[in-house]
Amino acid sequence: MCETSSKDYCLIQKDVIKFICQIDPAFKVLLEKFPIYPLTGLPAEFDPFESLVETIIRQQLSGKAAQTIIGRVKQSIAINPEFISKIDVEQLRKYGLSQAKAKTIKELAAALLGGLDLSEINQLDEIQIRDSLTQIWGIGNWTVDMFLMFELIHPDVWPVNDLGVQKGWQKLHSLPTRPTPNNLLTSGDKFPGIRSAVAWYCWRALEENSKEK
Numbered sequence: 001m002c003e004t005s006s007k008d009y010c011l012i013q014k015d016v017i018k019f020i021c022q023i024d025p026a027f028k029v030l031l032e033k034f035p036i037y038p039l040t041g042l043p044a045e046f047d048p049f050e051s052l053v054e055t056i057i058r059q060q061l062s063g064k065a066a067q068t069i070i071g072r073v074k075q076s077i078a079i080n081p082e083f084i085s086k087i088d089v090e091q092l093r094k095y096g097l098s099q100a101k102a103k104t105i106k107e108l109a110a111a112l113l114g115g116l117d118l119s120e121i122n123q124l125d126e127i128q129i130r131d132s133l134t135q136i137w138g139i140g141n142w143t144v145d146m147f148l149m150f151e152l153i154h155p156d157v158w159p160v161n162d163l164g165v166q167k168g169w170q171k172l173h174s175l176p177t178r179p180t181p182n183n184l185l186t187s188g189d190k191f192p193g194i195r196s197a198v199a200w201y202c203w204r205a206l207e208e209n210s211k212e213k
Helices: 007-023 025-030 048-057 063-076 081-086 087-091 099-113 126-133 141-151 163-172 181-188 194-213
Strands: none
Touching: 007 025, 007 048, 007 194, 025 163, 048 063, 048 099, 048 141, 081 099, 087 099, 126 141, 141 194, 163 181, 163 194
């Protein structure tokens, strides 16, 4: 069952790459290897605080490095605002977190204990979510973009400031230089309602580029 916010997206999610290729043939090189877009529904059990903590940990890290730290944290402590509020930044740093990430997680816990309610966050629109989360120290638009895409499974997030998306788009379109965020913003207008999938395929294109090397 589709649980995303776009009805049109639900209708095409299984064949979204084919739909993307109809709009922009440059993506056809990914059609055979990645025929199915995997981000199509919220998990049965969803903890917004834990999901945000994991997203914060992933900031500026490779997937493998981030998963190592996430696993270490989960094995060592309870990931809830009450417990996080009782430990200090230095204890969080023992699990591999930077000073800034440890502080951000502490600030997030304090915000929830101070009244920020995330229990219905999946019912809010993107602007409401972005406005509430970016008030917290250390949480910027990239973190919100990743949370929306990978945790809340919003179908139309377009992270134009993400280096991987920029490089993937550059490779797919054989551009001499990376597109600027403004260039990407304009290019993304061709894909209303499915830009999360377009970003995901840009990352896949970049992965293929790495394998070729």
